[in-house]
Every structure is written in C-alpha cells, then in structure tokens.
Amino acid sequence: MHEAPPPAPSPAPAPGPSPSALPAEPLSHGLKQRHLTMLGLGGVIGAGLFVGSGAGIAVAGPAIVVSYLIAGALAMLVMRMLGEMSAAMPASGSFSVHAERALGRWAGFSVGWLYWFLLVVVLAVEATAAAQIAHGWVPGIEPWAWVLLFMVVFTAANLTAVKNFGEFEFWFASLKVGAIVVFLVLGVLAVLGLLPDTDPVGMANLTGQGGFLPNGWGGVVSGVLTVVFAFGGLEVVTIAAAETDDPARAVGRAVRSAVVRILFFYVGSMLVIVTVLPWTAQQAGLSPYVKVLDAIGVPSAGQIMNIVVFVALLSALNANLYGSSRMIFSLAERGEAPRGLLKVSGGGSRRTGAEGGVPRRAVLASVAFGFVSVLLNLLWPDTVFLYMLNSVGAVLLFVWALIAASQLRLRARLEQEAPEALSLRMWCFPYLTWVTLAGLFGVLLLMLTDEAARPQVLWSAGATAVVALVAVGRQWRERRGPA
Numbered sequence: 001m002h003e004a005p006p007p008a009p010s011p012a013p014a015p016g017p018s019p020s021a022l023p024a025e026p027l028s029h030g031l032k033q034r035h036l037t038m039l040g041l042g043g044v045i046g047a048g049l050f051v052g053s054g055a056g057i058a059v060a061g062p063a064i065v066v067s068y069l070i071a072g073a074l075a076m077l078v079m080r081m082l083g084e085m086s087a088a089m090p091a092s093g094s095f096s097v098h099a100e101r102a103l104g105r106w107a108g109f110s111v112g113w114l115y116w117f118l119l120v121v122v123l124a125v126e127a128t129a130a131a132q133i134a135h136g137w138v139p140g141i142e143p144w145a146w147v148l149l150f151m152v153v154f155t156a157a158n159l160t161a162v163k164n165f166g167e168f169e170f171w172f173a174s175l176k177v178g179a180i181v182v183f184l185v186l187g188v189l190a191v192l193g194l195l196p197d198t199d200p201v202g203m204a205n206l207t208g209q210g211g212f213l214p215n216g217w218g219g220v221v222s223g224v225l226t227v228v229f230a231f232g233g234l235e236v237v238t239i240a241a242a243e244t245d246d247p248a249r250a251v252g253r254a255v256r257s258a259v260v261r262i263l264f265f266y267v268g269s270m271l272v273i274v275t276v277l278p279w280t281a282q283q284a285g286l287s288p289y290v291k292v293l294d295a296i297g298v299p300s301a302g303q304i305m306n307i308v309v310f311v312a313l314l315s316a317l318n319a320n321l322y323g324s325s326r327m328i329f330s331l332a333e334r335g336e337a338p339r340g341l342l343k344v345s346g347g348g349s350r351r352t353g354a355e356g357g358v359p360r361r362a363v364l365a366s367v368a369f370g371f372v373s374v375l376l377n378l379l380w381p382d383t384v385f386l387y388m389l390n391s392v393g394a395v396l397l398f399v400w401a402l403i404a405a406s407q408l409r410l411r412a413r414l415e416q417e418a419p420e421a422l423s424l425r426m427w428c429f430p431y432l433t434w435v436t437l438a439g440l441f442g443v444l445l446l447m448l449t450d451e452a453a454r455p456q457v458l459w460s461a462g463a464t465a466v467v468a469l470v471a472v473g474r475q476w477r478e479r480r481g482p483a
Contacts, residue, residue, distance in 0.1 A: 027092060027326075027344065028162055028357040031244045033253065035166030039319070040237040040258030042173020045180065046312040047129065048230035049266060050287055050305065053273075057282040060223030061214035062206045062274040067223030068267050074443075075231035076259040077436040078400045081407040081426050083255030086238035088414055088421035090247030093330025094238040095403045100334065102409035103402075109336045109471035111402045112327055114464060115235075118392040118399075119324035120366055123317055124373030125389070127151060130313040133306055147374050154318045155367045158325060159345075159360050162243050165322045172315035179308045180265050183289060187272030190296045198296065205278050214279070225446055225453055230266070232396045233316065234258065236323040252424040321366060329362035341365060391463040393456025394447065397440050398464055404437045 057064045082095055091097040093112060100108025131146035157164040186195070193200035206212055213219065237258060241251035273288045277295055282288045287309070293301030331337035345357040376385040411429055414422055426433060447453035 027243050027329075027359065029243055029245045030161055030163035030357075031166045031240055031250075032163075033244070033250055035163075035170050036237060036240055036244060036250050036254040037257055038170045038173040038177070039166075039240055040234065040254040041261055042169065042176045042315060044231055044233040044258075044262055045173070045176045045265065046230070046233065046316045047126075047309050048227075049269070050289055050309050050312060051285070052230060053227065053270065054282045054286050054288045056223045056226040057270070057274065057279050057288055059215065059226060060219040061210060061279040062212045063214075063220045064223050064227070064274060064279075065267055065270045066220050067227055068270050069263075070220070070439075071224050071228040071231060072263040072266055074228065074400075074436060074439050075234060076263060077427075077432055078403055079234050079237075079255055079259050080424075081433060081436070082235065082238050082403050083251055083424050084422065084426045085403075085407055085410055086241055086251045087248045087255075087424040088418070089410075090238075090242045090251060091330065092239060092242040092326045093333070094242075094327075095235065095399065095406065096327060096330060097334070098406045098410060099402050102406035102413075105334075105336075105475055106468060106471040107402060107406070108334065109331070109474070110464065110468045111399055112331045112336060113467050114392075114395050115399055116324050116327045116331070116366070117463070118395045119320040119327070120369045121373050121388050121392050123320045123324070123370045124377045124385070126313045126317045126320065127370075127374050128377050130310055130317065133310045133313070136306075144378060147378075150314065150317060151367065151371060151374070154314075154321055155363065157318070158321055158363045159358060162322075162358060165318065166240075168318050169315060169322075172311055172318070175311050176308065176315065177265070180269060183293070184265075184268050184272060186296060186298070187269075187276055187292060190276050190292075191272070195296055201276055203275070205275055209278050209280050221446055222450070224443065225450060228443060229396055231262075233319065234262070235399070236319050239323050239326050242326075248421075248423060255424065321363070321370065324366040324370075325359055325363040328365060329359040332362070387459065390455050390459035392460060393453075394444065394460035395464070397444055398460065401437060401440045404433050404440070408433055 053064070056067060060067050082098075085098045086094055089098065089101070093108075096108050096112030096115065099111045127147045127150050128143070130150060131143040134146045135141065135143045154168075157168055189195050190198055191201045215222070237254050238251055241247045241254065244250040269289075273282075273292055276292050277288075281291060287305050290302050290305045293305065298304070328337050329341055332339060332341040341359065341362045343361050344359050373385070373388065376388065380386075407426060408430055411422075411426065411433075444457055447457045
C-alpha cells in the first residue's frame with residue numbers, strides 16, 4: 001500500500017509525517033514575498049465583487065454589510081487554519097496534502113481532484129466572460145478567438161517560469177487593489193459632500209427604504225449565500241508559498257496581511273455603496289460600482305469598470321491555471337495522478353530529486369481540460385456546461401470543511417511532535433475551528449432550502465461522492481494486492 005509521503009519517523013495511529021521529515025519540493029523558488037502578498041490581496045478580488053455584489057444588495061439591502069462580515073469571517077478563519085498548516089508543512093498541494101496527512105489518502109485524493117476540477121471549470125467561465133468584454137471593444141474579432149488568445153498567452157506565461165506568473169499576478173492585483181482604494185476614497189468624499197456639486201449624504205440611505213434590514217435577517221442569510229463564494233481563491237496563496245525561498249515565513253506573512261485587508265476592501269466597498277445610493281437602486285447583474293461612480297459624476301464610469309473587471313477576469317484565469325497545475329502535480333507526487341506529470345523543466349523530476357523548475361506537463365494537462373471546458377461553455381452553455389458548473393458550485397465549501405477537519409487533527413499532532421513548527425497559530429483552538437465547521441455546514445443546509453442554490457449543493461455532493469468512492473475503491477484494491 002502506498003503510504004502518505006514522507007513516512008513518519010515513528011509509528012503513529014494517524015497518517016502523516018512530522019514536519020521535519022518533509023523533503024524539498026522539486027519546483028523552483030521564483031516567487032518573491034511581494035508576489036505572494038499581492039496574490040493574497042488581489043487573487044480573491046474579482047468579478048464576483050465588482051459585478052456579483054449587486055445580487056447580494058438586492059436581497060439584503062444595506063445589511064449586505066453584515067452578510068459580507070459573516071462570509072468574510074468564515075473565509076478569514078479558514079485561511080488562518082490553512083495558514084497554520086501551510087507554515088508548518090509547506091507543500092505545492094497545500095490542503096490536499098494536509099488532508100492526506102490528517103485524514104488519509106482518500107481525503108487527499110478527493111479534495112485534490114475536486115479542487116482541480118473546480119479550477120479548470122471556472123477557468124472556462126472567466127475566459128468566456130473576458131472574451132465577451134474584449135469582443136465589445138473590438139467587434140471584428142470573434143469571442144472564440146479572444147479565448148484562444150488568452151489561453152495561449154497565459155499558458156506560455158505559466159510554462160516559462162513561475163516568476164512570470166508572479167509578475168502577471170502582481171500587476172493585475174495592484175490594478176485591482178488600486179481601483180478599490182480610489183473607489184473607497186471617492187465614496188467617502190461623496191458621503192461627506194466634499195466632491196464638486198455634491199451635498200453630504202449622511203445616513204439616510206442606510207435607514208430609509210425599509211431600514212437597515214429591509215428584508216429582515218432572512219435577507220442577511222440570503223446575502224451570505226450570494227456572496228460567500230466571492231472569497232474563493234485565497235487558497236492559491238498557500239499553494240504558491242511552496243515556490244518561495246522561505247515558504248513557512250512567506251505564507252505566514254501573506255495570510256496575516258491578506259485576510260484583514262481583503263475583509264476591509266469587501267466590507268468597506270459595500271458600506272460605501274449602500275451609503276451613497278439607496279439599496280433599491282441596485283440590480284442583480286449590474287455593477288453597483290458603476291452606479292456609484294455614475295452618481296458621483298465620474299466620466300465613462302462604465303468603461304472604467306469594464307477595464308477593471310476585464311483585468312480581474314484575466315487575473316483569476318491566470319491564478320486558476322497556476323493553482324490547477326500545481327494541484328495535479330502534487331497529486332502525481334503522491335501517486336494519485338499519472339506519474340508522467342512529475343516532469344519539470346530543467347530536466348528534474350520528483351523521482352530523481354533533481355532540482356527542477358516548472359511542471360510543464362501538469363500545466364498542459366490543466367490547459368487541455370480548460371480548453372475542453374471553454375468549448376463546452378461556447379457550444380452548450382445551458383446544458384452540458386451548466387451541469388459541470390453546478391457540479392462544482394458548492395465544492396469550495398466542501399474544501400473549506402476538509403481544511404477545518406484536517407486542522408483539528410494536525411494541530412494536536414504538531415503540538416506533540418513539532419511545536420516549534422507552529423509559527424502561525426489558529427485563534428482559540430479548537431473552539432473557533434468547530435464554530436467554522438458549524439458555519440460551513442449551516443451555509444450548505446441553507447443552500448438546500450434555497451431553490452436557486454439547491455441544484456449546486458446536490459450536484460456538488462454527487463460529484464464529491466463519486467470522487468470519494470473512487471478514492472476508497474483505489475485503496476481497497478491496493479490493500480488486496482495483485483489477484
């Protein structure tokens with residue numbers, strides 16, 4: 001039977017090694033701290049915030065601020081747990097490796113393949129959406145040609161060197177973060193009446209049109225269901241940390257800075273939006289940022305936000321391609337994916353232990369499936385691709401739940417075997433970990449009661465069950481040995 005790598009130095013009832021036994025990753029260490037910090041800040045800021053937040057405001061009203069606080073708190077707790085494990089045991093597979101060490105091979109296999117599938121499916125949505133924006137600017141070029149261009153450019157960037165991925169994400173994230181900072185400054189000035197031809201807004205829009213809770217606490221809950229997935233993407237920080245010179249220190253710094261600042265950007269943006277304009281002025285599918293910028297007299301606000309959303313989509317596409325390639329590479333390292341994916345640039349491989357660079361075969365495998373997803377999205381967006389999208393709709397919550405379950409097991413083991421490795425600790429352990437698990441299962445149960453969200457939970461649960469059964473079946477066959 002294949003054991004979770006590397007082997008424990010002494011027998012233990014639970015699977016997993018001590019941190020000191022971890023081998024060096026064969027990947028290059030081309031990412032700098034500034035890359036990781038900006039990836040943490042900008043990687044999660046995407047179209048879900050700039051456009052999708054309008055749907056949350058439409059159901060929760062001004063209380064969308066509370067919805068973002070709740071969803072952001074869940075994301076922040078999950079990232080703290082993931083940061084603790086990644087700082088102590090950095091690996092390119094991140095939470096997939098942690099799940100294998102804590103819960104067994106079935107867990108590492110399941111969460112790794114589910115997350116890879118999630119990234120390559122969402123990649124198709126991002127590529128298609130970015131192509132539609134570009135087609136609007138240059139109608140003479142068909143959307144499929146734009147998709148092809150984006151995929152080729154980012155594939156090339158990910159095939160050459162990890163620092164190219166880092167540079168792309170650094171500047172993409174800088175633009176997104178800069179756009180939000182400018183928006184917050186203009187919004188505060190508008191609220192105070194310090195912009196030309198504006199009067200102080202005051203709190204009228206927070207208390208009018210039905211009050212702060214126009215749809216009651218039920219609206220807040222619906223808002224949480226709408227916005228919680230906007231925080232997905234933070235996990236890539238811990239995957240990327242393995243390719244820095246000092247993974248433990250880098251991931252600790254990135255997690256500490258990212259979660260609080262992202263919460264500030266999200267909650268601060270929502271507070272500005274519902275203060276400047278009545279919540280009834282927002283519509284699902286339309287960017288609330290554009291409406292606010294139009295209201296305060298920023299010229300060409302729609303085109304400015306189109307550029308920001310376009311950059312956000314390309315940034316997410318780039319990050320998902322990177323994350324999916326490293327996840328499948330990590331699965332191959334542990335014998336859970338074809339061994340041929342272990343080849344890295346520079347002639348190194350995981351089996352030889354030689355110094356390597358970029359897992360090009362893993363990148364190409366992820367891109368190939370990404371192209372298939374894009375094709376399905378272009379040809380059958382309302383049938384085949386919709387089923388694929390529903391099958392990953394709630395996977396993020398399952399991944400977060402497995403992160404929390406893994407941290408419960410690994411924290412106790414680390415405190416016993418290598419307490420010095422705990423440079424970043426989860427707050428109020430184990431109580432906040434249990435609170436996070438309860439919150440995640442609560443969100444899943446609420447999704448089951450929501451007619452629009454129910455198919456995502458059911459399809460995602462079905463996909464998760466299939467992958468878990470495959471994992472258990474593989475282990476059972478290996479235990480039996482050759483017939």
